[in-house]
Amino acid sequence: MPVRLLSRRPSPTTVSFTVSNASRRTSTPARILSLFQFLLRALIFLLVHIIDTAKLRHSFFQGDGPFLPWSTIWATPGGALACRIADAYSYGFIAVASTVLIYGVFRKGYTEESLLVIRGLGIQTSTSSSTYLSKASTRFIPTTQIQDIVIHEAFKGFEVRFYLALIVEGEPDVVVVFPKLLPNRAILEEVWRGSRRCLYDSKS
Known part of the structure; x- marks a missing residue:
């Protein structure tokens, strides 16, 4: 199923990005x-x-x-x-x-992954569970531990896939955002720009 992006900005210091492959139910x-x-x-x-x-x-x-x-x-x-x-x-x-x-x-039959950015506090990543009986897996990373937000590329099988990653202080590996869905580069660039703008605009 195609992956789509939903962006929300409830306040100037908070932004939320959700990617999902759930089918639309508008018609x-x-x-x-x-x-x-x-x-x-x-x-x-x-x-x-x-x-x-x-x-x-x-x-x-x-x-x-x-x-x-x-x-x-x-x-x-x-x-x-x-x-x-x-x-x-x-x-x-x-x-x-x-x-x-x-x-x-x-079983849900679809996946939703989200990235919540709160300026001055940190970033929370979330991946929905595969069934309605269990909760989504979440992780919160304080701003003080976030060194950068980057877009990397890697091989998956015989194709090159782009992924959004957080470089966290003290961790040997990056934290991949949207690890299950791995949306396309256009979506990743939109999330990357919005996340950095929310986190770092006040410092520029």
């Missing part, structure tokens, strides 16, 4: 597709839990429980189908299949 078909994906995820999540419960019905979910009448549920067409599917496979297969499907339900 009506895109919104309908997004709603369909949400409903599909919810349906898969529900079916996995019903089949898992049916697999364990002889041990834990028999008769009428304190909240749900399990015997009535297993007698319905949907419950009977869930029981047949659960009984057709082993516990190991059901566990592995459930894990894979649940991971697919909560």
